[in-house]
Amino acid sequence: MQFPVIKAVSYALAHTPDLVVYGSKPERELRKNPELMQQISEHLRSFEQACAYPPHQVFIGSLPPESLWDIPRPWWQSTQNGSARFGSFGEFMPETEFYGLLRIADDFDLVQLEENFLQSARQRLLEHPLFGEEDVARLGSGLPISVIETRVANEGALPLRQNGRTVGCVVKGHEEDPVLRANFLLENLACKASGVLALRRLFEQTGGHGTPASTVDYVINSGEEAVGDRYQRGAGNLAKAMAELSGCVNSTGSDVKAFCCGPIHSIVIAAGLIQGGIFENVVVVGGGALAKLGMKFRGHLSKAQPILEDVLASFAILVGRHDDTNPSIRLDAIGKHDVRYGGSAQAIAEALIAAPLEKLGLRISDIDKYAVELHDPEITESAGSGNIPQFNYRTIASLAAIRGQWLREEIKDFERRHGLPGFSPTQGHVPSAVPYLGHARECMLRGELKTAMFIGKGSLFLGKMTNLSDGMSFVLEAPAKSVVNQV
């Protein structure tokens, strides 16, 4: 049987150190103790430092994930990669350009930039390969700083700062609606803008290969941001808003919500829409999570390291009809965490890993690579949250050992042989396996990888509607024409 394929994958990071204070944790802590601002400011990274950070270079495709095994920790002290802004999957965008992109993504005059800053952003965006005159025309002309300061002081606007200087603001969207406050609108605009960046990167890759943006039928936004107003908080639809700014003129779309597991659900739904003959090309997109910026900053400060959650991450994935050249999604072996499985680690692993592999007649050790929650351990360890991917690999290896498919004494080796080091920013839904999809596709096209399993998990219990968690998985299989299969 033939299955839908992954035709292209893109990733983007936007360096937004001055938005860290608007992350949920820093915002709450600063409200209690405004003197923390000084400490936070002193621990923010420069563009060059953040761009050179090895996990970021892996994320945008300039380094393979496995290279991190050999780069000495702490990675934040590493400068060996220079500061290559553009990688094979995407880019690392500076803050000035991203503030401009926020304005471009804004249809309601919510983002207001100071006139001199706006000119600087305009110039930089004009030099950017993905933005043209039509885009920068959306920037407008900017406002005097006095007007912006008045809006911040008297009208409930949220200041946009750069290096301690106010360069713009985000105004509220309604006089009384708490859901349209400036901070929520910034959260949603940050997601939209970063998602658009990933989408434009995606179509830069595919446009010359027969799949321009205009051939996309449907866009699914898999992120967690809640777009709506007081009557329908979280109703959506960011997908169509992103599609509009990315040239997807023949597309509509919707948002799929499943906490961090949203991307895997979305990919499976996208593949199902194609397999069912409803659509030909479906894009799954995920924008950045403003609320997660600086989430572990307390731990980072306590270890005298920079605040590492200073980037908004995004991705876009083009799923299309079966062909002989791209890796396919095995829809006959989707793993899912059904209600009846409950919450034990073994039951979840059996549902997501063992059960689908049994359908394919495979053992756990037959899969070349497992992509799990790929959080960068340098972000989580200093905050006491441990190495999340490593923990997941131990669980998979333990399940394999229970089933007699892996030696008990080699459980620790599973991570290096079938796993990956964590390299994703802790951006909610973004780290959930999908950061490896671009690398896996490239490896499969080169004939270096036959199979990979992508496993996403979601913490449904955080919303107080159920004590359950969730999970979903799929197997990606190399194309028949890859080098390894021709041998």
Add this chain to the structure above:
Amino acid sequence: MNLSGKKVIVLGERDGVQGTALTECIKAAGAEIVLNINQCFV
């Protein structure tokens, strides 16, 4: 293990041992669960 007569607060973690699994074990040992909270540390 016998936890009869004990009251227990359960703190689970998504990528570790979840609260629902801990609850089943502790109930089987005879204790009363007074609070079951799951956390997500990422």
